[in-house]
Amino acid sequence: MATTLNNALSTQERLFRARDAASRTAQLSTAEKNSLLENMAQAIESEQKSILSANQADLDESGIEGALRDRLLLTPQRIAEMAQMLLDVAKLADPVGEILKEWTRPNGLRIRKVRVPMGVIGIIYESRPNVTVDTVALAIKTGNAIVLRGGKEAAHSNRRLVEILSSVPGVPQGAIELLDSSTRASVQELIQARGFIDVLIPRGGQPLIDFVIENATVPVIETGAGNCHIFVDESADLDMADAIVINAKTQRPSVCNAAEKLLVHQRIAAAYLPRIVKKLLESGVEVRGDEQARALAGSEKVCPAEAKDWPEEYLRLCMAIKVVPGLDGAIAHINQYSTKHSEAIVTSDEAHARQFMRLVDSAAVLWNASTRFVDGGEFGFGAEIGISNQKLHCRGPFVLEELTSTKYEITGTGQVRG
Amino acid sequence: MATTLNNALSTQERLFRARDAASRTAQLSTAEKNSLLENMAQAIESEQKSILSANQADLDESGIEGALRDRLLLTPQRIAEMAQMLLDVAKLADPVGEILKEWTRPNGLRIRKVRVPMGVIGIIYESRPNVTVDTVALAIKTGNAIVLRGGKEAAHSNRRLVEILSSVPGVPQGAIELLDSSTRASVQELIQARGFIDVLIPRGGQPLIDFVIENATVPVIETGAGNCHIFVDESADLDMADAIVINAKTQRPSVCNAAEKLLVHQRIAAAYLPRIVKKLLESGVEVRGDEQARALAGSEKVCPAEAKDWPEEYLRLCMAIKVVPGLDGAIAHINQYSTKHSEAIVTSDEAHARQFMRLVDSAAVLWNASTRFVDGGEFGFGAEIGISNQKLHCRGPFVLEELTSTKYEITGTGQVRG
Numbered sequence: 001m002a003t004t005l006n007n008a009l010s011t012q013e014r015l016f017r018a019r020d021a022a023s024r025t026a027q028l029s030t031a032e033k034n035s036l037l038e039n040m041a042q043a044i045e046s047e048q049k050s051i052l053s054a055n056q057a058d059l060d061e062s063g064i065e066g067a068l069r070d071r072l073l074l075t076p077q078r079i080a081e082m083a084q085m086l087l088d089v090a091k092l093a094d095p096v097g098e099i100l101k102e103w104t105r106p107n108g109l110r111i112r113k114v115r116v117p118m119g120v121i122g123i124i125y126e127s128r129p130n131v132t133v134d135t136v137a138l139a140i141k142t143g144n145a146i147v148l149r150g151g152k153e154a155a156h157s158n159r160r161l162v163e164i165l166s167s168v169p170g171v172p173q174g175a176i177e178l179l180d181s182s183t184r185a186s187v188q189e190l191i192q193a194r195g196f197i198d199v200l201i202p203r204g205g206q207p208l209i210d211f212v213i214e215n216a217t218v219p220v221i222e223t224g225a226g227n228c229h230i231f232v233d234e235s236a237d238l239d240m241a242d243a244i245v246i247n248a249k250t251q252r253p254s255v256c257n258a259a260e261k262l263l264v265h266q267r268i269a270a271a272y273l274p275r276i277v278k279k280l281l282e283s284g285v286e287v288r289g290d291e292q293a294r295a296l297a298g299s300e301k302v303c304p305a306e307a308k309d310w311p312e313e314y315l316r317l318c319m320a321i322k323v324v325p326g327l328d329g330a331i332a333h334i335n336q337y338s339t340k341h342s343e344a345i346v347t348s349d350e351a352h353a354r355q356f357m358r359l360v361d362s363a364a365v366l367w368n369a370s371t372r373f374v375d376g377g378e379f380g381f382g383a384e385i386g387i388s389n390q391k392l393h394c395r396g397p398f399v400l401e402e403l404t405s406t407k408y409e410i411t412g413t414g415q416v417r418g
Numbered sequence: 419m420a421t422t423l424n425n426a427l428s429t430q431e432r433l434f435r436a437r438d439a440a441s442r443t444a445q446l447s448t449a450e451k452n453s454l455l456e457n458m459a460q461a462i463e464s465e466q467k468s469i470l471s472a473n474q475a476d477l478d479e480s481g482i483e484g485a486l487r488d489r490l491l492l493t494p495q496r497i498a499e500m501a502q503m504l505l506d507v508a509k510l511a512d513p514v515g516e517i518l519k520e521w522t523r524p525n526g527l528r529i530r531k532v533r534v535p536m537g538v539i540g541i542i543y544e545s546r547p548n549v550t551v552d553t554v555a556l557a558i559k560t561g562n563a564i565v566l567r568g569g570k571e572a573a574h575s576n577r578r579l580v581e582i583l584s585s586v587p588g589v590p591q592g593a594i595e596l597l598d599s600s601t602r603a604s605v606q607e608l609i610q611a612r613g614f615i616d617v618l619i620p621r622g623g624q625p626l627i628d629f630v631i632e633n634a635t636v637p638v639i640e641t642g643a644g645n646c647h648i649f650v651d652e653s654a655d656l657d658m659a660d661a662i663v664i665n666a667k668t669q670r671p672s673v674c675n676a677a678e679k680l681l682v683h684q685r686i687a688a689a690y691l692p693r694i695v696k697k698l699l700e701s702g703v704e705v706r707g708d709e710q711a712r713a714l715a716g717s718e719k720v721c722p723a724e725a726k727d728w729p730e731e732y733l734r735l736c737m738a739i740k741v742v743p744g745l746d747g748a749i750a751h752i753n754q755y756s757t758k759h760s761e762a763i764v765t766s767d768e769a770h771a772r773q774f775m776r777l778v779d780s781a782a783v784l785w786n787a788s789t790r791f792v793d794g795g796e797f798g799f800g801a802e803i804g805i806s807n808q809k810l811h812c813r814g815p816f817v818l819e820e821l822t823s824t825k826y827e828i829t830g831t832g833q834v835r836g
Contacts, residue, residue, distance in 0.1 A: 023753065023779065105798060109787055118809050119779070194631065198809045213612065213635050219810040220637075240832040247834035335441065357827045361441065361537070369527055369830025378835070379826075380523060391536050391616045391823035392637040393811035405809035408797075409775045412787030414658040416665035417796070 011189040014147060015196040017174030018120045022145040024172040026117045030094040032170065033141055039168045040140075041086035044133065047164050048079050054160035055129065062153040071127045072154055082133040085383060089137040092382040095401045096143050110411040115404045117143035119198035122190050124149045124212060126204040129157040135201075136165050136176055138383060142403040145175045147197065149190055152181040191216040198405070201398075203386060221394055221402070223386025226256030226341035227313045228371045231330040231356065233347035234265040238272055240368060241346040245276055247370040248344070250283045253317050256387055257342050257374045260314050262321045263330045264293070269323045274298035277321070285317045292323040310337040327352050331359045338362055340389045342374040363389055363396040429607040432565060433614040435592030436538045440563040442590040444535045448512040450588065451559055457586045458558075459504035462551065465582050466497050472578035473547065480571040489545045490572055500551040503801060507555040510800045513819045514561050528829040533822045535561035537616035540608050542567045542630060544622040547575040553619075554583050554594055556801060560821040563593045565615065567608055570599040609634040616823070619816075621804060639812055639820070641804025644674030644759035645731045646789045649748040649774065651765035652683040656690055658786060659764040663694055665788040666762070668701045671735050674805055675760050675792045678732050680739045681748045682711070687741045692716035695739070703735045710741040728755040745770050749777045756780055758807045760792040781807055781814040 009017070028036070044051070055074040064072065095115050102112040121144050125131045132148060139146035150158040162178040165171070179186040191200060191212055200220045202212040209222055230248060232241045248259035264272055273296040280287050281301055288305040289297055305320040310333075324330045334343050344366040345356040353367040364374040376384025376397035385398040394402040427435070446454070462469070473492040482490065513533050520530040539562045543549045550566060557564035568576040580596040583589070597604040609618060609630055618638045620630040627640055648666060650659045666677035682690055691714040698705050699719055706723040707715055723738040728751075730738075742748045752761050762784040763774040771785040782792040794802025794815035803816045812820040 023777070026779075027777070103798070105796070109791060111797060113814075217631050219808060221810075237832070243832060243834050251835055353829075359441070359445070361444075362825070364826040364828060366828040367830065368832050369828055370834045372835040373527060373828060373830075373833065374826070378523070379529060380521070390637060392639075395823050396531075396826045405813050407780070408782040408792070408814045410782060410784040410787055410791060411771075412785065412791075414655070414661060414786050415791065416661050416788045417669055417790040 011179055011186045014174075014177040014179060015189070015193050018145040018147050018177045019196050021172045021174030022117070022119045025140070025145050025175050026119075026143045028143055030096075033094065033143065034090040036140055036168055036170055037086045037090035037137060039170075040137070040165050041083040041090075043164050043168055044079060044083045044086065044161075047160075048076060051079055051157065051160050051164070052076070054156040057156040058154055061156075064153065068127065072129070072157075074129060074157060078130065082130055085130075085134060086137050089141050089383055092141065092400060094141065095404050100406060107415050108413060109415055112409050113406050114409060115401075116407045118403055118405050120145045120147060120196060121403060122147045122149070122193070122197040122200040122218065124187060124190065124200070124202050124204070124208065126151045126208065127154050129154045129161060131203060132158050132161045133165070134383060135385065136162075138385060138400060138403055140171075140175070142400055144403060145172075145177070147177045147179060147190060149179040149186055150181055155181050188215070191218060194218055199393075199403075201385060221388055221398060222390045223398055224256070224341065224389035225313045225339045226258065226387070227261065227311060227337065227339045228257060228259045228341055229261045229263060229334045229338055229343045230259050230371065231263040231324070231327075231334070231343070231345045232265060232268070232272060233327065233330075233345060233349060233352055234267045235348040235352070236265075236268070236272075236346040237348060238268075238275070241272070242276060242279055244344065244346055244368070244370050246279055246283055248372055249280065249285055249319050250317065251370075251372055254315050256313075257371050258315070259344070259371050260312070260319060261310070261337075262319055263324045263333060264321065265327075265330075266292070266323050266325055269293070269296050273321070273323075277302060280319060283317070285319050288318070288320040290322045293321040296323070297321075313339065327355060331356060334360050334362070341387060342366065342371040344369060344371050363387065429597055429604045432592075432595040432597060433607070433611050436563040436565045436595045437614050439590045439592030440535070440537045443558065443563050443593050444537075444561045446561055448514075451512065451561065452508040454558055454586055454588055455504045455508035455555060457588075458555070458583050459501040459508075461582045461586055462497060462501045462504065462579075465578075466494060469497055469575065469578050469582070470494070472574040475574040476572055479574075482571065486545065490547070490575075492547060492575060496548065500548055503548075503552060504555050507559050507801055510559065510818060512559065513822050518824060525833050526831060527833055530827050531824050532827060533819075534825045536821055536823050538563045538565060538614060539821060540565045540567070540611070540615040540618040540636065542605060542608065542618070542620050542622070542626065544569045544626065545572050547572045547579060549621060550576050550579045551583070552801060553803065554580075556803060556818060556821055558589075558593070560818055562821060563590075563595070565595045565597060565608060567597040567604055568599055573599050606633070609636060612636055617821075619803060639806055639816060640808045641816055642674070642759065642807035643731045643757045644676070644805070645679065645729060645755065645757045646675060646677045646759055647679045647681055647752045647756055647761045648677050648789065649681040649742070649745075649752070649761070649763045650683060650686070650690060651745065651748075651763060651767060651770055652685045653766040653770070654683075654686070654690075654764040655766060656686075656693070659690070660694060660697055662762065662764055662786070662788050664697055664701055666790055667698065667703055667737050668735065669788075669790055672733050674731075675789050676733070677762070677789050678730070678737060679728070679755075680737055681742045681751060682739065683745075683748075684710070684741050684743055687711070687714050691739070691741075695720060698737060701735070703737050706736070706738040708740045711739040714741070715739075731757065745773060749774060752778050752780070759805060760784065760789040762787060762789050781805065
C-alpha cells in the first residue's frame with residue numbers, strides 16, 4: 001500500500017485522468033476484472049485498521065450524532081461486509097460483450113449490437129462510506145472508470161478507501177478518482193463536465209437530486225423517492241392484506257420501497273379499517289386518515305391527513321389511509337400523488353389486478369406482494385445502485401446492466417449505399 | 419376537418435393536456451394506433467391544398483432563399499411522402515407490450531419486465547415541416563403523447579399539419595400539442611417541464627442542441643453531429659477503398675453519416691493518395707491534407723489542413739486527409755477527434771478490423787462498408803428520429819423502441835419480505 005493519492009490534482013485533471021483511463025478499463029477481460037475485485041476485497045480486509053482510524057477522524061471532526069453518525073460509522077463487521085460485497089460482485093455475470101442482436105441485411109451487411117462499457121461514471125453521494133466501495137465495485141465490473149464525489153463528513157474514510165482500492169495492482173491509473181469534498185466547486189465542475197462524464201448518478205436526499213437536475217449538463221440518472229401505495233381491493237384476502245401492509249410499512253421504514261399510503265375500497269372499509277389500524281398502532285406506526293377513514297377506524301388515535309400528506313414520503317413509521325370508491329379511484333389517486341416507484345394491489349380479482357398493473361404508471365407494480373421486494377437483490381440482480389423513477393435508460397432497480405451502453409459493429413464486403 | 423387548434427392555450431396548459439392524454443394514448447391497442455396512422459395518412463392526402471396554402475404563407479412571410487427555402491418547402495410529392503411515411507410506420511411492429519424478461523424467484527414471486535410507452539415526448543426542431551408528421555407518427559405508434567415546438571419560419575405549415583393530424587377521430591385530446599413558436603418562452607418552459615416531459619429531443623443544429631443541454635432539467639436525448647472517419651489500412655483492397663470513400667463522402671454530403679476525414683496508413687500512402695485525391699477532386703470535393711498527405715497527393719489542389727479541421731463536421735463536399743503511422747495511430751486520432759458517430763476501416767486483415775471495432779469508441783464501427791449505412795432505415799428498423807452519439811438510453815439509430823420505457827410487473831401470493 002505504498003501509493004497514496006495525489007491530493008494536488010484539480011478536478012479538471014482528475015476528469016482527464018478518468019476519461020483517459022476509461023479506454024483501458026474497457027479492455028479488461030472478465031477474468032482480469034474479477035481478479036481486481038477479489039484483490040480489492042483482500043486489501044479492504046487487511047487494511048481494516050487504517051480504515052477504522054480514518055473513519056474515527058471523520059467521526060471526531062464532524063461531531064454528528066444519532067442516525068447520521070450511524071450512517072457514517074464503520075465497524076469491523078461493516079468492513080467485512082464491504083469486502084464480501086466485492087466478492088459477490090466478482091461472482092456476477094459480466095454484461096460487457098454480450099451480443100444483444102445480430103442480423104444480416106439483404107445487401108449482405110452483417111450487423112450486431114453489443115454491450116460495451118459506459119465510459120466514465122460520475123457519482124455524487126452523501127455520508128455512507130460503503131457507497132464508495134459499492135460503486136467502485138460495480139464500475140470496475142462493467143469496465144468503467146469512476147469519478148467519486150462523496151460527502152465532506154466522510155472525507156477521511158473515502159480517501160483511505162480509494163487509496164486502498166486504486167492501489168491494487170492492475171487498476172489503471174485514473175480509473176478511480178476521488179474529488180475534493182471540502183467545497184461545492186468540485187460538484188459544479190463534475191455535473192457540467194460534458195464529454196468527460198457519460199452518466200452522473202446523484203445518490204442522496206431530494207435537495208441534492210434537485211440541485212443536480214437543475215444544474216447538470218451531463219446525462220443524469222435520478223434514483224428517487226418512494227411514496228409507495230398499497231390498495232386493498234374489495235375482494236382482498238384480509239389476512240394477506242394485513243401481512244403485506246405491516247411488512248411494507250414496518251419492516252424497514254427508512255427505505256424508498258417502504259409503503260407510505262394505504263388505500264382501502266369503500267365496500268370493505270368498515271370491516272377492514274379497525275383491524276389494520278389496530279395492527280399498525282400496535283407496531284408503533286403513527287396513523288393518519290381522511291375523514292372517512294377516521295370515522296371507520298375505530299380509534300381516536302388516527303390523526304387527520306392533510307393535503308400535504310398525499311404526496312409526502314415519510315421514510316418513518318407513519319402511514320396515511322384513504323378510503324377510495326373503487327379500483328379506478330385508487331389508480332387515479334396513485335397516478336396523481338405517487339413518485340412512480342412501486343405500488344401494490346391486494347385483490348382476489350385477477351381482472352382488477354391486471355387493470356391495476358396496466359394503468360398504474362410506476363416503475364414497479366405488484367399484485368399480492370409487499371412493495372419491499374422492489375430491489376435489485378430481491379429481483380436476483382445482485383448489487384443495485386438505487387431505484388430509478390425516471391423512464392429514460394433505466395426504470396426500477398438500477399443494476400450492473402444499466403452501467404453499460406451499446407455499440408453497433410457492421411461487417412461488409414465493400415458495400416456502398418445506392 | 420371542423421376542429422381547429424385552440425390557439426389561446428398557454429404552454430403550461432398544453433403540457434397539462436399532454437400529460438393527461440398520455441394515460442389514454444398508452445392504452446390504445448396496436449390495431450387502434452395503426453388505424454389512426456392510416457386515417458392520418460388519408461387526411462394529409464385529402465388536405466393537400468390547405469397544407470400547400472399554409473406552407474405558401476410561411477414561404478412568403480419568412481422570405482428565406484436557397485437551401486433553407488428548400489428545407490421549408492412542401493410540394494404535392496413531399497406531402498405524398500408524408501402520407502406514405504404514416505402508412506409505413508403503421509406497418510412496423512408495435513414495441514409496446516413486448517415482454518423483455520420473465521422469471522420466477524425462489525420465493526415464488528413471478529417478475530416480468532414489459533415494454534411500455536415513455537409517456538410524453540417533447541421535441542424542439544427547426545424548419546422542415548415533415549419532422550412534424552414523422553414525430554407524430556412515431557409517438558402515436560409507441561402510445562405516447564407528443565409536445566412539438568417547431569421553428570417559427572414553419573409556423574403556418576406546422577399548425578395546419580397538427581390541426582389535420584389531431585382532428586382524426588380517435589386521437590385523444592391533448593395527445594398532439596403544438597407550442598407557440600413566435601417567442602423563445604415556450605422553449606424555456608418546455609425544457610424545464612419536469613414531471614411533464616419524459617424525454618426531450620432537440621433536432622437541429624449544434625447551437626440548438628447546446629442550448630437545450632445547457633438549460634434543460636428534463637431528460638434529453640442528444641442526436642448529434644457526425645465527424646466520421648474512414649481508415650484505409652495497409653492491407654486494404656484499394657478499389658474497395660475508393661468506392662467506400664467516394665460513396666461515404668459524396669453520395670449525400672449534408673448528412674451526419676457522411677465521411678469527413680480520411681486516414682491512410684503510411685505504408686500505402688504513396689500508392690493510394692494520388693488515386694483517391696484524383697477521384698475526390700473529380701467528384702467536386704475540396705481536399706485538404708496534412709503535410710505528408712499533401713506531399714504525396716500528386717496534386718497542387720490539396721490545401722493544407724489546419725488544427726481546426728480535425729474536429730470539424732463539414733456537411734459539404736470537403737474532406738481532410740491525414741497519413742497515420744498505422745492502426746494504433748488511426749484509432750488514437752479517431753478517439754481524440756471524432757464526434758463518436760460512425761467510423762469505418764477498410765482492410766483485408768481481420769485482426770486489424772476486430773481491434774479497430776473494439777477500440778474505436780463510437781456508436782457504430784464498420785469494416786469494409788460505407789459510413790452511409792448507419793441509419794435506422796438501412797439497419798431495417800424503419801423510420802428513425804436521428805442518430806444518438808450519447809451513451810445513455812439510446813446509442814446509434816434512435817428508432818421506435820427507444821421511444822418506450824419498461825415496467826416491472828410482480829405477481830405474488832401474499833409474499834412479505836423477511
